[in-house]
Each structure stands twice: as structure tokens, then as C-alpha cells.
Amino acid sequence: MKSSEEKKPNNSRLSENKHIITVGVILGVLLFSMLAYFVYFMVAERQETVARAENNRYDSAGTRVIRGDIVTSDRVAIAYTEPGSTADADVRLYPYRELFAPVTGYTSMGRTGLEKTYHKTLMTTSLSFSEVLRNDLLNQRSEGDRVVTTIDSDLQYYCYNLLGEYNGSVTVVDPSTGKILAMVSKPTYDPNLVKEQWSELVSEDNTSGNLLNRSTQGLYSPGSTFKIVTAIEYMRENPATCRDFSYTCNGSITIGNNTVHCEEIHGTVDMESAMAYSCNGAFVSMGMTLDRGKYGELIKELGFGSTLIEDLASSKSRSTINKGTDDFEMMQTVFGQGQTMETPLQNVMITAMIANGGVMMKPYIVDHLEDANGIVTVQYEPQEMKRILTEEQVEYLNAMLSATVDYGTSPQAQSMYCQVHGKSGTAQYSSSLESTHAWFTAYADTEDSSVAITIMLEQGGHGSPNAAPLASSIINYLYERD
Ligand SMILES: [Zn+2]
Incomplete structure (x- = not known):
């Protein structure tokens, strides 16, 4: 009995223990479920921003996230958010106003530039x-x-001031990687004031196109900078004999009913001096021997007809050349007139390709993404697009383009620090001979790397006197600041 009596309370204790364990398990499960739900909620909250992008989920993400910064390669914040007491009171600031507008874009009245492309990231x-x-x-x-x-903030600032009152663009690229170091476009706008100035900016009366990024979206006739492309195709089709090319310029060349003039009588030229003096006659003479289908293919290989950069709004450069192109259009195209239309970014990528030993790189403007503590989340790497030139072709182009600066049309591009290679362009854009855009494209080795530059001045007159000195100034600046 005793033992059974003793057993009873033991049994009841056991049953109580079982109760406690059951309740404990239930509480544990509940707690775990709550935690799990909480964790799920937190993780899901962070991830749903990705999942629901199309529903503009990011527009309301501001209730949990303060929009991130856009910074230059030297860590200058060019767009950041001054948090308000609520997300609605946040203010997006662009402390350098117009200076980086073609890069950042804006995020009011819709979005453009990196503000648009990296909206989710930010x-x-x-x-x-x-x-x-x-x-x-x-x-x-x-x-x-x-x-x-x-973007290199000091170089951007230097180029912006250098462009002065001109409308147009300055684009500077690192040829070995395709990194865009500076991208200036004028006239421009202050991204802080887009909302206030909206009706003025988009007004039909405003023909200055302030919101246009001229480097990536502006399409212009390339003028004589396109002689580089004609020279490349001529070298490709005449690998053994291109250095024997000879043409005697008497000031104009006539094919059929069409005549192309030179600025002066250049006498007998080879490819190098034809480039140096920018002899239209020599390039027409060279160009009319080319296979039009292959010439059209080369133009495509260089990037015409393609989107060169996805991160910024851009136009595709245009060429009509194909195997069926007629004599008149071919004759105009080979020295840079005709229907060819090119963006300054396309122009500088061709020059950068030569500076990079004949290999075309893909241009890019975002180096990496990181969290607010600076931990890198995505690193973008240089991308090789295509080898365009052989070593011999690079060497000959180097000679042609240094001759242009040393004894040819563009001594204004010379630098006291290094050999500059370049080509000027003066592009008619209307029937008036007075209405010309000025181009200069150049590359040079700076102290520890090389640099490629394209200057484009709308209604800027002639390339050599007006645009070439700007290229020289940029190269000198890069030397002197180090
Ligand atoms: Zn000539």
C-alpha cells in the first residue's frame, strides 16, 4: 500500500511534469514560430524589393530605407539624401548642381541617369x-x-570649366579598361531644381535640350575624325601595300558629277601626310577603292548601330554604308560627311581602341555597388569587346595621328609633357558652310596610364583652333595635378 500510495503522488507528479513539458513544447513551438515568422518577415521585407520591382515597390521602400548615395571614384558624394522626419520629408541633394547632371540624372518628375538605372540598388x-x-x-x-x-571628380570639374560657354561635350575614357573618367554635357540643368523648372525645361520654346546628355545621346556628323575609320578599312584591305599609297592633291577631286574640295592644295601625300593634312581628296581616292560591304561591317564592329552603354540613356550611332551604297554617299562618307551620325561616346571609344593597342573595350560608368558601410556587393569588371586592329595597323595609325599633331593640321593639341595623337573634325550640319561643329579626338600616355578624349563643340567652328587646345589642356592638367 505504502508503495502504491507513494506511487500515486509520483504518478500525479509525472502527469504534471508531462503537462509542463507539453506546455513548454507548445510555448517553444509558438516562440519559434514567432521568431521564424519575424525572421521571414525581415528577410522577405529586404528581398521583396527585388521581387516586386515592376510594381514600383521601391517608391514606397523609403519608409524603411534612406535612398543611398551616388559617389565618384574618389569618393565625392554627387547625390545623397538628407533624411526628413518621414520618408516624404527626405530631400535628395546634388551638391555640385549642374556639374554631374549627365551622370546622376535626377529623381523628381520621373528619373534619369544613374538615379533611374540604379533605383532598386539605391x-x-x-x-x-x-x-x-x-x-x-x-x-x-x-x-x-x-x-x-x-568618374574622377576633379577631372570632371576641370573639363566642365574648360568647356566654358560652348554647347557640346567632353568625354574622357581610360583606354585600357573603358572606364569613363569624365562626362560633361552643356547646356545642362541643376538636378536640385528639376521640379521647379520642369515646365521651362520641357517647354516647346526651349530648343537648347538641357536634359540631353550630349555625350551619349547627341548625334552629330563626325567630320574628318571619321577619316580614322576609312584609314582602318584601307589598311585592312591593303595590308601589304597601304604604306605605298600615294595621291597628288590639286585642291579637289571629281568622281562622276560630284566634286569634293580640300581646304588647300596638299600636293603629293601618303597615308600619314594625308591624315596629317586632312586631305579630303586622298581619302576619297582611298575610300572609293574600298569594298562597301566590308566598310559597312567595320563601322558596325566599331559600335555603330549598337547601344554602347546601358547605364545611361544613349543613342545608337548611325551609318547607311552597305554593299549597295552609291558613289555619292560613299564619297561623302569616307571623309566624314554624308549621312553618318555619331555620338561623342562612340567617337572616343574608337580613339581609345587605338590607344589600347587595337582592342575595343566596353565603356562603363559604374565601378561597383556597395552597402552603406562600404562592403562591395557587386564589382563591375572591364569587358573586351573585340580586337579591331593588328599591331602593325596600330603602329601606322599612331604615326598618322601623331603626325597630325606634330606637323599637320592640329599643333594646338601638342603637350609639353608627352606625345599627343589626335584628329580634328569640322562637320557641316546645314547647307551653310559657316555652320560647323568642331571635333577633336585624342589619346596620350599620361604619367601612369593612358587617356582618350573627345571634345565636341556644337557650332564650334573649326576643330583644330577651337577643340584641339581643350584636349591639350586636359592632358597637361592630368600631368600637372599629380
Ligand atoms: Zn588635299
Whole structure:
């Protein structure tokens, strides 16, 4: 009995213990479920920004995330958010006003530039879970990810001032990587004031196109800078004999009913001096021997007809050349007139390709993405597009383009520090001979790397006197600042 009596309370204790265990398990499961749900909620909250992009989920992400910064390669913030008490009170600031507008774009009245392309990135945080959790518990918003560009802030500032009162663009590229180091476009706008100035900016009366990024979207006749393309095709089709090319210029060349004039009588020239003096007659003479189908293919290989850069709004450069092109159009195209239309970015990528030993790189403007603590989340690498030139062709083009600067049309591009290679262009854009755009495209080795530059001045007159000195100034600046 005793033992059974003793057993009873034992049994009841056992049953109580079972109860406690059951309740404990239930509580545990509940707690775990709550935690799991909480974790799920947190993770999902961070990830849904990706999943629901199309529904403009990011537009309301501001309730949890402060829009991230856009910075230059030297870590200057060119777009950042001054947080308000609520997301609606946030102010997006562009501290350098017009200076970086072609790069950042704006994020009011819609979005453009990197503000548009990297909207999701800027409105998503890659901070650690614990940091986001801590911020949430403190009822604070987390900082969005940062976009780190390839732009060199001092060089951008220098180029912007250099362009002065001209309308047009300056584009500077690192030939070995395709990194865009500076991208200036004028006239431009202040991204801080887009909302206030909207009706004026988009007014039909405003023909200056302030919102246009002239480097990537502006299409212009390339003028004589296109002689580089004709020279490449001529070298390709005449590998053994191109250095024997000879033409005697008497000031004009006539084929059928069409005559092309030179600025002066150049006498007998080879390819090098034809480039140096920018002899239209010599290039027409060379050009009319070319296979029009292959010439058209080369133009495509160089990037015409393609989108060169996805991160910024851009136009495709245009050429009509194909195997069926008639004599008149071919004759005009080979020295840079005709229907060819080119963006300054396309122009500088051709020059950069020569400076890079004949290999075309893909231009890019975002180096990497990172979280607000600077931990890299995505690193963009240089991309080789295509080898265009052989070593011998590069060598001959180097000679042609240094001759242009040393004894040819463009001594204004010379630098006291290094050999500059370049080509000027003066492009008619209307029937009036007075209405010309000025181009100069150049490359040079600076102290520890090389640089390719295209200057484009709308209604800028002639390339050599007006655009070439700007290229020289940029090269000198790069030397002197180090
Ligand atoms: Zn000539």
C-alpha cells in the first residue's frame, strides 16, 4: 500500500511534469514560430524589393530605407539624401548642381541617369541582418546601397570649366579598361531644381535640350575624325601595300558629277601626310577603292548601330554604308560627311581602341555597388569587346595621328609633357558652310596610364583652333595635378 500510495503522488507528479513539458513544447513551438515568422518577415521585407520591382515597390521602400548615395571614384558624394522626419520629408541633394547632371540624372518628375538605372540598388539595403534589425527596433531607417562611379571628380570639374560657354561635350575614357573618367554635357540643368523648372525645361520654346546628355545621346556628323575609320578599312584591305599609297592633291577631286574640295592644295601625300593634312581628296581616292560591304561591317564592329552603354540613356550611332551604297554617299562618307551620325561616346571609344593597342573595350560608368558601410556587393569588371586592329595597323595609325599633331593640321593639341595623337573634325550640319561643329579626338600616355578624349563643340567652328587646345589642356592638367 505504502508503495502504491507513494506511487500515486509520483504518478500525479509525472502527469504534471508531462503537462509542463507539453506546455513548454507548445510555448517553444509558438516562440519559434514567432521568431521564424519575424525572421521571414525581415528577410522577405529586404528581398521583396527585388521581387516586386515592376510594381514600383521601391517608391514606397523609403519608409524603411534612406535612398543611398551616388559617389565618384574618389569618393565625392554627387547625390545623397538628407533624411526628413518621414520618408516624404527626405530631400535628395546634388551638391555640385549642374556639374554631374549627365551622370546622376535626377529623381523628381520621373528619373534619369544613374538615379533611374540604379533605383532598386539605391532603395535596397545590403547591411547585415543584425544592423537592419537594430535599426528597425530603434525605429530608424537603414541606409540604402551606394553606387560608386568611375568618374574622377576633379577631372570632371576641370573639363566642365574648360568647356566654358560652348554647347557640346567632353568625354574622357581610360583606354585600357573603358572606364569613363569624365562626362560633361552643356547646356545642362541643376538636378536640385528639376521640379521647379520642369515646365521651362520641357517647354516647346526651349530648343537648347538641357536634359540631353550630349555625350551619349547627341548625334552629330563626325567630320574628318571619321577619316580614322576609312584609314582602318584601307589598311585592312591593303595590308601589304597601304604604306605605298600615294595621291597628288590639286585642291579637289571629281568622281562622276560630284566634286569634293580640300581646304588647300596638299600636293603629293601618303597615308600619314594625308591624315596629317586632312586631305579630303586622298581619302576619297582611298575610300572609293574600298569594298562597301566590308566598310559597312567595320563601322558596325566599331559600335555603330549598337547601344554602347546601358547605364545611361544613349543613342545608337548611325551609318547607311552597305554593299549597295552609291558613289555619292560613299564619297561623302569616307571623309566624314554624308549621312553618318555619331555620338561623342562612340567617337572616343574608337580613339581609345587605338590607344589600347587595337582592342575595343566596353565603356562603363559604374565601378561597383556597395552597402552603406562600404562592403562591395557587386564589382563591375572591364569587358573586351573585340580586337579591331593588328599591331602593325596600330603602329601606322599612331604615326598618322601623331603626325597630325606634330606637323599637320592640329599643333594646338601638342603637350609639353608627352606625345599627343589626335584628329580634328569640322562637320557641316546645314547647307551653310559657316555652320560647323568642331571635333577633336585624342589619346596620350599620361604619367601612369593612358587617356582618350573627345571634345565636341556644337557650332564650334573649326576643330583644330577651337577643340584641339581643350584636349591639350586636359592632358597637361592630368600631368600637372599629380
Ligand atoms: Zn588635299
